[in-house]
Every structure is written in structure tokens, then in C-alpha cells.
Amino acid sequence: MSRELHAFLIILIIGAATLATRILPVLVFGRKDSVPEVILYLGRTVPYAAMGLLIIYCLKDVSLFSSPHGIPEAIGILVVSISYLLKRNSILSVLIGTVVYMVLVQAVF
Amino acid sequence: MIVFTFNFDYSKENSPQNIDLTVPFSIQIMALLTKHTETTVRTRAKEDRRWYSLYIMNRKTPPVSKADLSAALKTSLPIMVTFVVLGSGYGILMEKHGYGPLWSLMSGILIFSGTAQFVSIGFLDAGSFAAAAVTAFMVSARHIFFSISMIDRYKEEGRRKWYLYYALCDESYAMLSRDITPDGVSLSNYRFLVTLFNQSSWVIGSFLGGLFGSLLEFNSTGIDFAMTALFTTVFLQQWMERKNHLPSLLGLFGTLLCRILFGKDIFLIPSMILILGILILLRNHTEESGEL
Incomplete structure (x- = not known):
């Protein structure tokens, strides 16, 4: 098998596996006219739980036991939270938080 | 005349028990509808079964308006900036492994998941197919969680929903599961555009990264924190509401x-x-x- 063909098949397979995770739930629960009650309930609650999951997922490589002990992440999240609570502008908070974090990891720690 | 039956789950309090499900398609009603934006009709449709059937019957995706574009752009902008940078990082890495911009472009369309695409690089040359499939499924499994909670939201999206699900990345999910749509904006167009903007910026970024390679390279260490920041603001917003x-x-x-x-x-x-x-x-x- 040529290198290109192998690479193409890998992309195809990984694409199919990823697509499956996005489409299978819909094929299983979304085909009927009415959406099952439990799915409606999950539709209302999961978005709230999912944000916590995504935050931890983003921070999964942080180690508290080796330098810099997650300090840049903690400061970054603090900056984002405080600026968001003060100004309620998510674009601004994302911008400030990211700049602070980049300075911290590139120049300070 | 259109006889329309449907199933729609109302919250128990609002469920009108003895309402006539077949609503004649009268001229008065058409006039009624033209006076209201899709958002108003949708809101009322949640409370009143007659409005709901009107909404479904008259539902046509309106052409993309300026308001739709600017609302979607406003939502997507921080994501787009980050995606172009992160995407170009992926394109540069692909280039270093001997896979040019067209490979990155193809991968961005066939896979479209940052994590899965970065993981895929290790398998391209000689990785086992089975291991690639299992790994991709593991890193992408969170999408199952996301898709489940979008079923009710996207059920009226018609054929468009297949694109919406296919391109439902973490960031699009965070933006679109909030149910926040500015007034006067078509919800369907808004969802479609936000998803499309996010995906395009990732794909274009990875293509440019592959094309210009190290010319573009600046020290972007830490830019991925933008996603943590984005999810944190959504988390706070949800907490307060x-x-x-x-x-x-x-x-x-x-x-x-x-x-x-x-x-x-x-x-x-x-x-x-x-x-x-x-x-x-x-x-x-x-x-x-x-x-x-």
C-alpha cells in the first residue's frame, strides 16, 4: 500500500469514527416524530453539565505537582471570570484572559 | 388543504388538551405571520399549539439576512480567530510530516475535530486502522453527549440538520446550546452560519498553515487558552441565568x-x-x- 493511500484511509477511518459520535445519537433517538421524554430532559440539562466537562477537558494536561503547578491556568481563569462578572462581555473576557495567559506561559513561567 | 398532525412535547402546564390540531391555512393567518419575525412565532408556538402548527406549515428558511450574518459573526468571532491560529498550527505540523495544505484541507472536511485531527497525524504513515478507529472514537466520544442534547433543538432543521450535526464541534456546541438568538434573526440561519464560520476558519487556517508553513509561525504558545476562556464565560453565564x-x-x-x-x-x-x-x-x- 502506498504511503498516500494509507494516509487517506486513516483520515477516512478517523473521520468516520468522529462522524459516528456526532450522528449516531440522532439516528437512534431522533428519527421518531416525537422525541423521548428523557432525551428532552437531557437536552435541557446536559448543556449545563457539558460546560464543566469542557473546561476540565481543556485543562486535562495541567499538572498540579510539577512546575508551574497550574498557576497560569488559575490566573487566566480568574482574569476571565472577574472581567466577565464586571463587564458581561465574553469577547472581551476571552481576549484579555488569553493575552494574560500567553504572556504568563511565554514570558513569566 | 393541508391537514397537519404532529407530535410536540410541551411542558405539562402549557399543554393545551383540547385544541384543534388541523388549522386551516387562511389568508388572515398569513397576514398574521408576515407581521411577526420567526423568533416571535417560535416563542408563541411553544405555548400555543395553533401557533406551533402555523409555524411548521409556514416554515421556510428565509434567505440569509444582514442581521443573521452580523449576529452569527459576532458569536463566532473569538472562535474564528482562535481557530485560524490553531488550524494553522495543525497545517504546519502536517507539512512537517510531509502532508501539504491539500491534505490539511481534506482532513478538515473529512474529520473536522481538532483533537481527532492532531491525533490522526501519528497514524498517517503506518498506524494500524483498528487502533486509529478506536482512538478516534475515544477522543470524540464527547460528541455523543453533545448531539443527544441537540436532538430536540435541531429537530425542525430539515436537511440542514445533517450539516449541523456533522460539524458540531465543542465550540459550536457551546454557542448553540445556549438558545440565545438576537431578536429579528432567523434561528436556523444563525445556527447554520455559526457552524459554518467556525468550521471554515479552522479549515482555512489549516490550509494556510500548510501553505505558508513556518512563514506564519509566531509564538502562539497558549493561544488554546482562548477555548478554556470561552467555556468559562459560558459556564458563568449559565450559572447566573x-x-x-x-x-x-x-x-x-x-x-x-x-x-x-x-x-x-x-x-x-x-x-x-x-x-x-x-x-x-x-x-x-x-x-x-x-x-x-
């Missing part, structure tokens, strides 16, 4: 617990099982005690 914080707390601490217990490679799947299990167990409690 609801009295019942149980799902938010469960997501945060349940996942943290699983990260500690299972390690950073496989914790997502146990987290999802834990969260879904507890949410379903607490269903009655959650439904009774708050708005959720």
Missing part, C-alpha cells in the same frame, strides 16, 4: 473526579457515563426544584 446549579456543578466536579481517578487519556467516557447516570437518577428532583 439558572437557580438550579446542580447540572453545572455535576459537570465540573464529576469530570474533575474522573480526571483524577482515570487519568488524562480515558476520563471523558467515565465522566459522561457518570453525568448522564446522575442526571437521569435525579430527574424528578431536578425537574421539580427548578426551571430545568
